[in-house]
Amino acid sequence: MSIVFLQGPAxxxxxxxxxxxxxxxxxxxxxxxxxxxxLHLARxxxxxxxxxxxxxxxxxxxALHAAALRDALDALDAxxxxxxxxxxxxxxxxxxxxxxxxxxxxxxxxxxARRTMALAVAARLVIPSDQAH
Numbered sequence: 001m002s003i004v005f006l007q008g009p010a011x012x013x014x015x016x017x018x019x020x021x022x023x024x025x026x027x028x029x030x031x032x033x034x035x036x037x038x039l040h041l042a043r044x045x046x047x048x049x050x051x052x053x054x055x056x057x058x059x060x061x062x063a064l065h066a067a068a069l070r071d072a073l074d075a076l077d078a079x080x081x082x083x084x085x086x087x088x089x090x091x092x093x094x095x096x097x098x099x100x101x102x103x104x105x106x107x108x109x110x111x112x113a114r115r116t117m118a119l120a121v122a123a124r125l126v127i128p129s130d131q132a133h
Contacts, residue, residue, distance in 0.1 A: 003122050004042035006035055008055035019119060021127050032057055032065040039072035048126050049102075050080040051118050053111065056089050066095045073097035081105070081121060083114040 002023040005016065009030045016026055025047070029035045035054055042050045057065075073080065073091065079102035084090060087106045091097055103121055107114045 002045075002047065003049040003051060003126060004038065004045065004047040005051045005053070006038040006042075007053050008035065008057075016115065016119075019123065022119065022123050024119075029054070032061045032069065036065065036068045036072045039069075039076060042078065043072075043076055047078050049078050049122050050076060051083070051122060052080060053083040053114065053118075054089075056085065062094045070095045070097045074099045079125070081118045083107075083111075083118055085109060 002025040005024050005026045006029050007026060009028075016024055025045075027038045027041070029038050032054075035052070039050065069091065073095065074097050076099055080099075082090060082101045082104045084104070084106050085108050087093075087104075090101075090104055090106070092100065092104075102125075103118070105114045105117050107117070
């Protein structure tokens with residue numbers, strides 16, 4: 001079973017390095033509706049965890065799509081992790097989901113550090129302790 005990693009456009013089209021024990025389904029999302037679609041896909045796939053690196057969105061995009069994002073997050077059966085440059089970008093500040101993030105990493109202009117932290121948490125949650133090295 002794979003975790004779902006949703007990557008927004010501002011983070012660039014970076015590939016993730018292979019993880020020795022964690023299967024990752026990387027989905028590039030160029031719009032906020034694509035992020036919402038990725039969340040629905042993660043739910044349908046019964047992903048054990050979702051990692052979101054959405055990037056910043058304009059006030060217009062947030063206003064237009066906040067309800068859809070909130071509904072998609074609230075419909076998730078799995079925990080999710082958010083990664084942002086700034087705390088003001090956190091979904092809790094503008095989408096107000098009831099299903100809160102398991103963890104939020106705010107690391108300014110250091111996407112590799114955010115990814116490293118998020119994937120370390122993901123591995124601890126998803127990989128059975130008897131298989132972790």
